[in-house]
């Protein structure tokens with residue numbers, strides 16, 4: 001029986017900072033960001049948005065789009081690395097959101113949890129749900145990936161920022177894509193990118209004594225750093241090492257004869273920035289090609305020069321245009337979505353081929369997932385006959401066309417959380433209503449409401 005993604009929806013910020021604006025402010029040549037990394041815009045959350053609102057909007061769109069009822073949803077598995085709470089998962093907020101749509105006590109049967117492994121947590125959630133539906137073919141699950149990719153101002157990660165959520169309905173006989181059961185993993189415990197806890201003094205948070213909440217009685221409090229600690233070039237090396245190993249492990253497990261990537265109509269990879277896949281893939285392209293691997297060997301002293309030259313060749317440019325460019329399209333206009341990036345790449349690929357009237361039915365897509373820390377998973381999916389109709393309502397490229405550009409000053413204010421009112425008036429969406437006032441500072445329960 002085929003199991004996979006039956007329906008998909010997403011929510012992204014309506015605000016974006018044109019990358020040129022950031023490049024000028026940081027004294028970087030815009031062409032480096034545009035042509036070197038493939039960046040055009042950076043999606044920027046407004047004051048009323050956070051990872052819960054993105055997830056809530058994505059799941060609400062999915063429910064409405066597919067006319068889902070509570071009995072259609074037996075699981076909500078969230079992939080995220082932007083959890084707002086070390087105890088209460090985002091999935092718990094989503095149960096409340098769905099009960100506010102369907103009615104009180106309508107979701108008590110539903111299993112819900114968050115999974116975290118940097119950007120690959122969404123793929124872990126998907127696999128878990130595919131296994132669940134395989135064992136329970138009459139049940140369905142929703143996988144949500146939601147994150148805000150926020151980096152320190154002036155860091156090399158700053159221009160790769162982005163945000164948003166993707167919701168996917170996992171079911172038998174899926175209308176979009178079904179997955180091959182072979183999944184190859186390559187994992188190793190490293191510190192390429194991480195968000196450590198830190199200890200702060202109570203006064204630093206403006207907390208006074210005698211406030212009623214247990215848990216803030218100590219003089220020092222442990223908090224998360226929202227922005228990661230990372231080493232950009234090392235993180236790229238880890239990405240390459242893990243994905244290459246997972247790729248060859250997949251070939252072995254799947255008993256693939258010949259060049260694996262030739263079987264793939266398009267390649268969907270984790271995109272921390274738009275051109276990551278095209279920049280790292282030449283190593284695999286060469287080593288998995290019987291002819292090229294003889295010409296360009298890793299033991300050759302000129303290996304890196306030859307690798308660079310090949311990545312600029314007409315052969316490789318044609319390969320990029322067919323296999324990577326469709327996924328890059330959305331990434332260039334959004335930025336990193338962390339867990340959602342690979343699935344936004346999938347949606348972008350499908351929308352691109354739908355727009356160019358090419359039928360993908362029966363073709364195989366290759367997936368190379370990555371999450372810092374670090375883990376890669378490689379797997380395949382077969383596109384279903386109804387894929388075009390199933391993605392038609394998502395309106396991805398139309399949504400990307402109607403974003404609002406902000407200037408650098410507004411960007412700085414949003415980044416530093418200095419604004420108290422939203423840049424755009426919210427409409428037809430979930431918003432953060434507030435953080436409970438009786439609570440201490442920003443450590444209270446968060447409340448959300450729907451605005452028409």
Ligand SMILES: CC(C)(COP(=O)([O-])OP(=O)([O-])OC[C@H]1O[C@@H](n2cnc3c(N)ncnc32)[C@H](O)[C@@H]1OP(=O)([O-])[O-])[C@@H](O)C(=O)NCCC(=O)NCCSC(=O)C[C@@](C)(O)CC(=O)[O-]
Nearest residue numbers: 031032035036118119156157232233235236239272371372
């Ligand atoms: C990604 C880096 C490291 C890039 O680092 P960088 O220092 O900004 O850029 P660079 O110096 O490596 O140059 C990038 C490209 O621009 C080109 N370039 C240079 N100048 C020009 C010019 N004038 N005209 C045209 N092109 C130009 C240059 O030649 C090069 O292209 P190449 O030839 O190597 O393909 C940085 O942005 C960064 O630190 N990002 C944050 C970390 C990151 O995204 N790492 C990626 C891998 S780890 C990952 O994917 C996981 C992650 C991050 O998503 C987190 C998670 O899992 O949760």
